[in-house]
Amino acid sequence: MPLIVATLIIVAVMGVVQxxxxxISALVDPGPSSTYVSDGxxxxxxxxxxxxxxxxxxxxxxxxxxxxxxxxxxxYYSAILEIANGQQQVTIGSFFRPRNIGNVIIxxxxxxxxTIIGVALCIIPGVIASIFFLFTIVALLDRNLAPLDxxxxxxxxxxxxxxxxxxxxLVLVGCLIAxxxxxxxxxxxxxxxxxxxxxxxxRKLTGGQVAELNPQPLPPGPPPPTGPREY
Numbered sequence: 383m384p385l386i387v388a389t390l391i392i393v394a395v396m397g398v399v400q401x402x403x404x405x406i407s408a409l410v411d412p413g414p415s416s417t418y419v420s421d422g423x424x425x426x427x428x429x430x431x432x433x434x435x436x437x438x439x440x441x442x443x444x445x446x447x448x449x450x451x452x453x454x455x456x457x458y459y460s461a462i463l464e465i466a467n468g469q470q471q472v473t474i475g476s477f478f479r480p481r482n483i484g485n486v487i488i489x490x491x492x493x494x495x496x497t498i499i500g501v502a503l504c505i506i507p508g509v510i511a512s513i514f515f516l517f518t519i520v521a522l523l524d525r526n527l528a529p530l531d532x533x534x535x536x537x538x539x540x541x542x543x544x545x546x547x548x549x550x551x552l553v554l555v556g557c558l559i560a561x562x563x564x565x566x567x568x569x570x571x572x573x574x575x576x577x578x579x580x581x582x583x584x585r586k587l588t589g590g591q592v593a594e595l596n597p598q599p600l601p602p603g604p605p606p607p608t609g610p611r612e613y
Contacts, residue, residue, distance in 0.1 A: 385574035388461070388477035392454045393569065399450050403443030410439055448494070452487040456480035459523050459577060466581045468593030482523060489518050489529035513551045514540040520584045543587050550583045 457480040464472050480486075493515040501508030514537045521539075522532035540547040554576045561572025585592045 384472060384474045386570050387474050388458065389570050389573045392458060395454065396451060399447050403447065407436060407439045407443060410435055448490060449487055452490045453480050453483050455519055456483050456486045459519055462577045462581045463524055466585055466592055485522055485529050486519060489522055489532050492529060492533060493518055513548055516547060516551055517584045520580050539587055546587060550579065553579060
C-alpha cells in the first residue's frame with residue numbers, strides 16, 4: 383500500500399506540472415505547430431514552433447518539471463533502497479524524504495539531454511543511452527556519489543554486464559507496456575515494481591545487500607499423537 387499510494391501522489395503531482403506547463407504554453411503562444419520531446423521518463427516537455435516565446439516557455443516548463451521530478455525521484459528511490467536494506471518501517475512518508483536533490487537534478491539533466499539527443503538521432507542511440515544510464519539515480523543515492531561519478535558507475539556497470547543490464551531494461555519496458563495496457567491504471571503497480579527491479583539489479587550486479595524474503599511462519603499444526611502406536 384505505501385508503494386501504490388506514494389506512486390499515485392507522484393503521478394498526480396507530475397500530471398499537474400505537465401498540464402500547467404502545456405496550458406501556459408498554449409495561452410502565451412497558441413500556434414498550431416507544436417513539438418513534444420521526451421527521454422522516456424518524466425523529464426518531458428512540449429513547446430510551440432510558431433514563435434521564440436513558445437520555445438522559451440516550453441523549455442522553462444521542462445526545467446520546472448525536471449526539478450520537481452528529481453525531488454520526487456530522490457525521495458522515492460531513497461525509500462526503495464530502504465526496502466532493499468530490509469528496513470521494516472517503510473511508510474508513505476518514507477517516499478517523500480528527498481536527499482541529494484541538487485546532484486539528482488544535475489545527473490537527471492545530463493542523462494536526459496543526452497538521451498533526448500539520442501532519440502532524435504534515429505531513436506536507437508537514445509535506447510542505447512537509456513540502457514547505459516539505467517542505474518544513474520540509484521547509484522547516486524545508494525553511494526552518495528557526485529552526478530558524473532554516478533553516471534560513470536552506471537555506464538561501467540552496463541559495459542561490464544551488458545547482457546544482464548539489457549535484459550533488465552527489457553523487463554522494465556515490459557512492465558511499462560503492461561501498465562499502459564491496463565488502461566493506464568496498471569502503472570500504479572508497474573512503477574513501483576520497476577523501481578524495485580532497478581534497486582535489486584543494481585545491488586545484485588554490484589555485490590550489494592538485498593533483503594532476504596521473510597516468509598510468514600506457518601500456523602502450528604495438530605499436536606503429535608500420544609500413546610502406543612498400532613502397526
